[in-house]
Amino acid sequence: xxxxxxxxxxxxxxxxxxxxxxxxxxxxxxxxxxxxxxxxxxxxxxxxxxxxxxxxxxxxxxxxxxxxxxxxxxxxxxxxxxxxxxxxxxxxxxxxxxxxxxxxxxxxxxxxxxxxxxxxxxxxxxxxxxxxxxxxxxxxxxxxxxxxxxxxxxxxxxxxxxxxxxxxxxxxxxxxxxxxxxxxxxxxxxxxxxxxxxxxxxxxxxxxxxxxxxxxxxxxxxxxxxxxxxxxxxxxxxxxxxxxxxxxxxxxxxxxxxxxxxxxxxxxxxxxxxxxxxxxxxxxxxxxxxxxxxxxxxxxxxxxxxxxxxxxxxxxxxxxxxxxxxxxxxxxxxxxxxxxxxxxxxxxxxxxxxxxxxxxxxxxxxxxxxxxxxxxxxxxxxxxxxxxxxxxxxxxxxxxxxxxxxxxxx
Numbered sequence: 001x002x003x004x005x006x007x008x009x010x011x012x013x014x015x016x017x018x019x020x021x022x023x024x025x026x027x028x029x030x031x032x033x034x035x036x037x038x039x040x041x042x043x044x045x046x047x048x049x050x051x052x053x054x055x056x057x058x059x060x061x062x063x064x065x066x067x068x069x070x071x072x073x074x075x076x077x078x079x080x081x082x083x084x085x086x087x088x089x090x091x092x093x094x095x096x097x098x099x100x101x102x103x104x105x106x107x108x109x110x111x112x113x114x115x116x117x118x119x120x121x122x123x124x125x126x127x128x129x130x131x132x133x134x135x136x137x138x139x140x141x142x143x144x145x146x147x148x149x150x151x152x153x154x155x156x157x158x159x160x161x162x163x164x165x166x167x168x169x170x171x172x173x174x175x176x177x178x179x180x181x182x183x184x185x186x187x188x189x190x191x192x193x194x195x196x197x198x199x200x201x202x203x204x205x206x207x208x209x210x211x212x213x214x215x216x217x218x219x220x221x222x223x224x225x226x227x228x229x230x231x232x233x234x235x236x237x238x239x240x241x242x243x244x245x246x247x248x249x250x251x252x253x254x255x256x257x258x259x260x261x262x263x264x265x266x267x268x269x270x271x272x273x274x275x276x277x278x279x280x281x282x283x284x285x286x287x288x289x290x291x292x293x294x295x296x297x298x299x300x301x302x303x304x305x306x307x308x309x310x311x312x313x314x315x316x317x318x319x320x321x322x323x324x325x326x327x328x329x330x331x332x333x334x335x336x337x338x339x340x341x342x343x344x345x346x347x348x349x350x351x352x353x354x355x356x357x358x359x360x361x362x363x364x365x366x367x368x369x370x371x372x373x374x375x376x377x378x379x380x381x382x383x384x385x386x387x388x389x390x391x392x393x394x395x396x397x398x399x400x401x402x403x404x405x406x407x408x409x410x
Contacts, residue, residue: 043079051085056094063089063100070107072351072363074141078108086110099130103137114138118145121153128158135162139169140363147172154178164193165359168200168338176207180216191221196358199226201337205233213241220387225329225357225379229341232331255317255386256310262390263309268398271391274409276399279392281408283384286357291405297343297355297379298327306400319380329379330354332364333371340364343379 043066050062070076082105089101105113117134120126135153138146147170153163167175179194186194195217198208209230211217219242222230231238280290287297305311314321332340332354340362342354352369354362357379385393399406 041079044081047079047081047085051081051088056092056097059089059092060094060096060100063097063104067100067103070104072140072365073107074365076107078110082108103133106137106141114143118149121146121149124156124158131159132162135159135166139166142170151178154182161190161193164190164197168197171201171203171336176204180207180211183211183217193358195222195226199229200339202233205230209234209238209241223357225341228377229339233339252318252321256313259313259317259385259393260309262393263313263397267394268401271394271398272409273395273399273402273406276395276397277406278409279388279396280399287379295357296360297357301400309397312397312400316385319378320376323376323378327378329375329377331373331375332369334364334368335370341379
């Protein structure tokens with residue numbers, strides 16, 4: 001394409017972008033991969049720009065972009081002029097400006113900002129969303145005091161789920177015992193988060209395996225992708241308790257024939273799509289969107305070839321049969337032993353961002369990566385249909401073949 005036409009296209013796109021959104025984008029893209037200030041560091045320029053305007057909308061947008069550009073990074077040197085600017089922004093009329101400048105001060109290692117953030121975590125009257133963001137930021141900064149607060153936050157209704165996942169971000173010796181003690185009385189979402197967390201580190205996975213062996217955690221509650229991860233971490237120790245992780249490919253044709261015989265035209269037509277929607281929410285919606293509802297890890301199914309039974313069955317029975325590169329599983333092991341399996345969402349010179357079934361955005365600094373492997377496996381678990389009753393399979397297939405949303409079965 002001729003350069004002038006390409007420039008025209010880019011200018012046309014920019015005209016459709018609001019000024020705040022453009023400022024967020026520009027400030028995030030300006031930030032370099034280095035974690036130390038140098039002559040090419042744009043942070044001082046951004047600080048000067050912030051100090052030169054009293055427009056809180058502009059300030060909020062620039063601060064949001066800076067946070068985005070620095071996400072996942074640690075040990076970032078505060079730019080010249082930040083101390084004076086942060087004091088000015090801390091009394092801004094805009095809540096967004098105050099919150100974002102405080103978060104940046106934490107990233108820059110300001111002890112007073114960190115102390116205020118830690119106090120907020122224990123303040124149950126503070127805004128829940130702000131407390132969750134603060135916990136995530138502190139743990140990603142490897143703050144040991146925030147990690148020590150996790151046991152108490154497990155009993156906080158606003159932060160309990162975030163606290164469970166927090167044990168994965170930083171290793172905490174109390175984690176396995178505390179999580180497994182609470183496991184039997186928790187709802188399905190919290191139990192799933194516990195299993196995901198305990199599969200994230202070898203020492204955690206050993207405790208989870210013992211809980212499975214003792215019947216505290218049901219083998220059926222462990223998703224296939226988690227079983228794969230534990231198998232990689234523990235090897236024969238895992239298979240001795242859990243059994244072999246089934247390889248679907250060898251049985252593909254037999255399984256396809258089995259489910260095709262079950263899903264005759266008459267049987268599917270007589271099935272209940274409302275019940276099928278409930279099954280979809282339980283088994284598929286964490287990763288897939290259908291009718292604008294669901295997760296973003298896997299492909300959006302709304303426009304897929306859902307009328308074709310063969311297509312549905314092949315992708316349900318053997319999801320790893322033909323995986324596009326964009327949906328292949330990326331396995332990351334960090335230098336402190338954390339294991340994260342997900343789909344690559346973003347990457348730049350400083351970090352990668354993974355989408356997982358439980359969390360739509362997991363940011364990992366490249367300096368923290370010890371090993372990174374791309375697998376031919378799909379994030380979608382094998383054998384999903386095998387765990388369902390025949391009528392549940394039919395109801396799910398009926399729902400997947402609908403052309404518009406249906407009521408959810410109660």
